[in-house]
Amino acid sequence: MAYTVELPAYGSAYIYDNRSGMYYDIFTVVHEFGHFNSVYHDDTPALYTNINMDVSEIHSQGLELLFYPYYEQMYPGMGSAMQFYAVYEMFNNILLSCAFDEVENAVYRNPDLTLEEINSLMDEVGMEYGLVSQSVNSETWVEMTHLFMQPFYMISYGTSALAALELFRLSADDRDKAVDCYMQISAYATAEPYCAVMEACGLEDIFEEGTVTKLKEDLDDIVGITHDPVSGQKENDGSQKKEQKKEQLSLPEWLEQNADNTWKDLGADLEEGFRDTSFGGYRELALAVILAIGAAAAVSTLLCIHMKKKKHRDNNDLPRY
16 A cells, blocks of 8 residues: 655655565555655645646656666666566556446446446456456455545546656657656646646647557557567478568557466566565665655655745745744
8 A cells, every 4th residue: 555645734745655575666656756746846725736636647657657767777687577567557557447437437327236236347347358357346346445435536547547658658759858748747736637738748639539549559669569470480391481571469469468478477476586585685675765765755855844944934924834
């Protein structure tokens, strides 16, 4: 469990992170630090703050993908696997958010649905999306607290993930421009409309037909998803090689074909590795990075508090803290 709480009196925030000791701990800290960064740069008075989840989750998910070049440093020897994990999870978030949103819409349009009918609907939608093993099923969906505490929050992970993936596409061509764009998004008040923020920052309108398809095609090229089942296959006479053109697969198609024999094994190996004492170095690395980021957050918070106090004393327009 991890979350970020705003501290408007100090112009800062507090990150709570219950470290699990698993490989995704660093991703969690990066995710939450994206929220922290946004709070730090948003000077909207507390009385007028409001959160647009579609924009807010760009701060977190966008930062996860901007960390893409650094995963080798964070996970020595496993950098490429974690880079794949970062992109895979972003696509997975889109599927999860759309699946849950589809069920939520059905439930709120039919308030008389019984628990058994909702469970059946969850299983049906989960099967359609291929996500039965990932919370979208009759047994585990009740553990998704967003559905009860913040209805229709889940779809925001999808809209924001698409924006985050566009930042990732931009970073492949011009990283500095992508970082500037991310910081511009972070500086906007979180109540700003999603489409208005995207337009102001020069990002594509995901609701315009063809935008998502083009994004998918570009990401296929960036991530390098190709399929080469047979290269240089010998002819029957054994003297001549038959060249076959590589078949280009889209990323979702590649994931679908390789999920069972590649990604699940990879995830299991990583989890087993982090439980194994022989991987203690990676565990310590993860802890060190978390502590370093936490220390940086603490220092920035203290500096922010100091500047806030100084501003209050200089302007005498707010009470001292």
